[in-house]
Amino acid sequence: MLIVPAIDLMAGRVVRLEQGDFDRPISYERTALAYAEEWVLQGARFLHVVDLDGARQGEPKNFSLICDIAKSKGVKIEVGGGIRSVGVIRKYLEARVERVVLSTRVLEDASFLLSRDIQKYLDRVVVSMDIKDLTTETVTTGTAGWKQGGDLTIDLRTFIRTLAETGIRYVNFSDISKDGMLSGLDTEKITRFLGMAREAAGKRLFFTYAGGISSLEDILRLKGLGPDGVDAVIVGRALYEKKFDVSQAIAAAG
Numbered sequence: 001m002l003i004v005p006a007i008d009l010m011a012g013r014v015v016r017l018e019q020g021d022f023d024r025p026i027s028y029e030r031t032a033l034a035y036a037e038e039w040v041l042q043g044a045r046f047l048h049v050v051d052l053d054g055a056r057q058g059e060p061k062n063f064s065l066i067c068d069i070a071k072s073k074g075v076k077i078e079v080g081g082g083i084r085s086v087g088v089i090r091k092y093l094e095a096r097v098e099r100v101v102l103s104t105r106v107l108e109d110a111s112f113l114l115s116r117d118i119q120k121y122l123d124r125v126v127v128s129m130d131i132k133d134l135t136t137e138t139v140t141t142g143t144a145g146w147k148q149g150g151d152l153t154i155d156l157r158t159f160i161r162t163l164a165e166t167g168i169r170y171v172n173f174s175d176i177s178k179d180g181m182l183s184g185l186d187t188e189k190i191t192r193f194l195g196m197a198r199e200a201a202g203k204r205l206f207f208t209y210a211g212g213i214s215s216l217e218d219i220l221r222l223k224g225l226g227p228d229g230v231d232a233v234i235v236g237r238a239l240y241e242k243k244f245d246v247s248q249a250i251a252a253a254g
Contacts, residue, residue, distance in 0.1 A: 001219075001222065001223050001229075001230065001231065001232060001233060001253040001254065002045070002046060002208075002231065002232035002233070002253070003044065003219075003232070003233060003235060003246060003249045003250050003253050004044070004046045004047065004048045004078075004208065004232050004233065004234045004235065005035070005039045005044050005047055005048070005234075005235055005236070005239055005246060006047075006048045006049075006050070006210070006234050006235065006236035006239075007032050007035055007036065007047060007048070007049045007050070007069065008049075008050045008052055008236065009032060009049065009050065009051055009052060009053070009062040009065060009066070009081075010025060010052045010053055011053060012032075012062060012065055013027055013028075014027070014028045014030065014031070014032050014035060014240075015027050015028065015052070016028075016236055016237045016240065017052065019176060019177060019178075020130065020176050022052070022056060026237070028240050032049075032065060032068075032069055033068060033069060033072070035240075036069050036072045036075065037072065039075075039239070039246045040072060040073070040074050040075045042245050042246035042247045042250075043246055043247050043250050044075055044246050045074075045075060045076065046075065046076050046077070046078070046098075046232075047069065047072075047075055047076070047077045047078075048077070048078055048080075048101075048172075048210075048234045049066055049069055049077050049078070049079045049080075050079075050080050050081045050101075051063075051066065051079065051080070051081030051082055052081060053081070053082075054081035054082025054083070055080070055081040055082055055103075055104075056082075057082060058082055058084060059082045059084075059088070060081070060082050060083070060088060060091075060092075061081075061082065062081075063091075063092075063095075066079055066092075066095075066097070067095045067096070070095055070096040070097050071096060076098035076099075077097055077098060077099075078097070078098060078099035078100065078101055078126055079092055079097050079099075079100055079101060080100070080101030080102075080103065080126070080128055081101075083100050083101065083102055083105070084102075084104065084105040085105075086115070086117040086118050086121070088100075089102075089118065089121055089125070090121070093121065093124060098124065099124050099125065099126050099170065100121075100124065100125055100126065101125075101126040101127075101128045101172060102125055102126070102127055102128065103127070103128040103129070103130070106127050106163075107129070107141055107152050107154065108152065110159065110162050110163070110166075113125075113162075113163070113166040113167075113168065114166060119167070122166065122167040122168055122169075123167070123169060125168060125170070126168075126170040126171070126172055126208075127163055127168055127170070127171050127172070128171075128172040128173070128174070129141050129171070129172070129173045129174070130173075130174050130176045131173055131174065131175055131176060131189070131193065132151060132176055132177070134156075134189055134192060134193060138153050138154060138155055138156060139153070139154060139156045139193070140152070140153045141153075141154065156193070156196050156197065156200070157196055157197075157199065157200040158200075160196070160197045160200040160201050160205070161200040161201060163201070163205070164200070164201040164202070164204045164205055168205070169204070169205060169206055170205070170206045170208070171197070171205050171206070171207050171208070172207075172208045172209075172210065172234070173193060173197075173207065173208070173209060173210075174209070174210040174211040174234075175189055175190070175210075175211035175212060176211065177211075178211035178212025182212070182213075182214040182237055182238060182241070182243070183212050183214065184212050184214050184215075184218060185211075185212050185213070185218050185221055185222070186212070187221060187222075187225070190209060190222075190225070190229075190230070191225065191229075194207060194225070194228060194229065194230070195228075198228055206231045206232070207230050207231050207232075208230065208231060208232040208233065208234060209222065209230040209232075209233050209234070210233070210234035210235075210236075213233065213234075213235045213236075213238050214238055214243060215238070215243055215244065216244050216248060216249065216252045219233065219235075219249050219252040219253055220252050222253075223252065223253055223254055233253070235249060
């Protein structure tokens with residue numbers, strides 16, 4: 001199970017949002033580059049970077065800083081936030097970003113993935129879902145930077161099957177009620193999501209989870225889900241507030 005430290009950017013600063021709420025940011029004093037360098041030294045091989053300003057405004061707002069992070073030696077990064085066109089996808093990939101994360105654009109219209117211009121990039125595209133409610137058939141997700149009124153309810157199995165059939169390989173999903181809260185896991189919700197998603201897509205997709213990681217015990221619980229569990233986990237606030245470090249998380253993930 002891959003450990004992926006998170007760097008969320010707002011106006012060039014490193015922050016964490018509680019439950020995705022832009023009015024509840026927690027700011028951290030060190031720079032994004034300082035955190036990236038520290039986590040690489042501790043063994044991180046991949047970083048998850050989010051342009052929160054871009055997510056809210058629909059276009060990249062911290063592009064130059066993200067390019068600097070992408071140049072960090074020994075680590076690859078995936079970037080999300082305000083990526084809603086093939087032109088922006090191309091711009092990031094040409095800047096040495098390994099993967100781009102799409103959410104609102106695909107959740108609102110999955111046929112975007114069928115366009116000829118995007119087809120050659122699909123092996124480097126991640127589709128992200130911020131889960132609010134989950135039933136036996138549908139999932140309610142946050143969109144447009146988690147803004148009020150931006151929610152969508154989709155048929156999860158149909159959506160995941162569509163992603164797999166179009167050529168998407170990577171899916172990120174988060175429990176938005178847990179995000180940035182250090183409140184632990186809702187393993188029942190995680191297991192239910194994965195059960196439906198893997199039934200729809202088989203073994204074709206790589207699933208990354210985020211939300212609520214507060215201790216090494218949470219890492220061990222995710223690892224304990226076994227081969228049908230998550231393939232990677234994004235960790236944010238727990239690292240910033242030194243509940244554990246990256247090397248300890250990697251050891252726990254095995």
